[in-house]
Amino acid sequence: MLLVHFLREELGLTGTKIGCDTSQCGACVVSMNGSTVKSCTCLAVQADGAEIATIEGLANGSELHPMQEAFWDNHGLQCGYCTAGMIMTAVEMLERNPHPSSDEVRAGLEGNLCRCTGYQNIVKSILAAAEKMDGHAHNDETGGHAHHDH
Amino acid sequence: MYAPEFEYHRAATVAEAIQLLSSNEDAKLIAGGHSLLPLLKLRLARPSVLVDIGRISELKGITISDGTVRIGALTTHWEISSSHDLEHACGIMAEAAGGIGDTQVRNRGTIGGNVVHADPASDWPTVLTALGAKFNIQGAGGSTRTVEPGDFFVGPLTTTLGEQEVLTSIEAPTLGHHQRAEYAKMAHPASGFAVVGAAVVVTVEGDVCTAARIAVGGLVPVPVRMTSVETALVGKALNQENIAEAASHASNDLQGEILGDFFASAEYRKAMAEVEIRHALFHATEVSHH
Incomplete structure (x- = not known):
């Protein structure tokens, strides 16, 4: 069983999407032990004992993560299918590089496809989040994390 | 897409992995899975047994000493591309690693997995050939051997790695002051x-x-x-x-x-x-x- 199937079908965490199934589109990106993975290219058993963060775990209760808020404020989505993966990738991007240039944001999104072709506002959202977070990339990690041991 | 059914074993040591390969005829190693899982989903590979070596710590990490860079086979492309020590010692490796796939592929994909997969369109085989790298391999009974890229890559997706062998590390010379x-x-x-x-x-x-x-x-x-x-x-x-x-x-x-x-x-x-x-x-x- 793939990690993405475990998250969606066993845990009911359907925020994570399946797009291409071939590790290209990034709709299934989740964070595993602090670094992003395409959950369609990871066996659930490989994640045994790992800390998995999905889009459901980003908000702190009713308070959205600054990245979620930035996507909302800047209309960083059209149909929304790629959004969960985009946001998970963007959060890690700012952890590794808190003040990216527009080019660096675009390069950092190479593993995430938006078929509405809405990259302009996605890049704008991430840059806005970077400014708002001002280097404080590590959000308080609470709620919504799937932690499973077998 | 779903992978075909397989039996799954997680090896704690290289010796255990080799033991599992020896006792299961149709077994295949999995590390990051970024070459094997796509093949499984497309049914281009159908091993009946997977031996997961992804958690064997002895296969991880970068060490630089005495003019040699040694990279454990399980070291990810991301770890290689973000290593400042490596950037100074052998910058071409950090640079090449940073150009592989995308962020998530680099986070999970390993240099060893890439090399043994031997995809002609991969970057590592070319870079390691130019560097004059050496591949350290462990086999049954604790035997070890070292192979140069020219004697390792045979053809597309084909190498001289034996069915009961594990690539454990890759060594390359550090670059000298006059080298580019x-x-x-x-x-x-x-x-x-x-x-x-x-x-x-x-x-x-x-x-x-x-x-x-x-x-x-x-x-x-x-x-x-x-x-x-x-x-x-x-x-x-x-x-x-x-x-x-x-x-x-x-x-x-x-x-x-x-x-x-x-x-x-x-x-x-x-x-x-x-x-x-x-x-x-x-x-x-x-x-x-x-």
Whole structure:
């Protein structure tokens, strides 16, 4: 069983999407032990004992993560299918590089496809989040994390 | 897409992994899974047993000492691309790793998995061939052997790694004060895989090239050393004219099978090999190619 199937079908965490199934589109990106993975290219058993963060775990209760808020404020989505993966990738991007240039944001999104072709506002959202977070990339990690041991 | 059914074992040590390979005829190793899982989903591989070596700590990490970089087979492309020590010791490795796939592929994909998968469009085989790397392999009964890339890569997705052997680490020489190394690739715009990749390692004293190792990949079943280009370069000043002249010998070294597909014909790739060699040499010697 793939990690993405475990998250969606066993845990009911359907925020994570399946797009291409071939590790290209990034709709299934989740964070595993602090670094992003395409959950369609990871066996659930490989994640045994790992800390998995999905889009459901980003908000702190009713308070959205600054990245979620930035996507909302800047209309960083059209149909929304790629959004969960985009946001998970963007959060890690700012952890590794808190003040990216527009080019660096675009390069950092190479593993995430938006078929509405809405990259302009996605890049704008991430840059806005970077400014708002001002280097404080590590959000308080609470709620919504799937932690499973077998 | 779903992978076919398989039995799953997680090995705690290399010896245990080899034991599991020995006792299961149709077993395959899995590390990051970024070559194997896509094959499983497409039913291009159907092993009945998977042996997960992904948590064997002895296979992880980068150590640099006595002029040698040693990278554990399970080290991810991300770990390699973000290593400052490696950037100083052998920058071409950090640079090449950063150009593989995308962030998530680099986070999970391992150098060892990449090398044993032996995809002709991969970057590592070309870079490691130019560097004169060595592959350390462990086999049954604790036996070990060391193989050079030229004796390891046999053809597309085919190597001399035995069915009961594990690639444990990769060693490459650190680059000396007078050495420059660079990897230039024409990347497939969708996948990032190399349509053509060229890796150069040159020694420059004054402005004269005193030694050169050049390899190309992407367009050939296994990486090919560009010995004619190397010979044409050694003893010459590394200026724009001499680099272009030396690179023009590339076709001499590309007499074997050239790969071509819908995206890029064999003829086109062959022409681009010369261009990428030139780019790599220009970058390595910081000669502007504009």
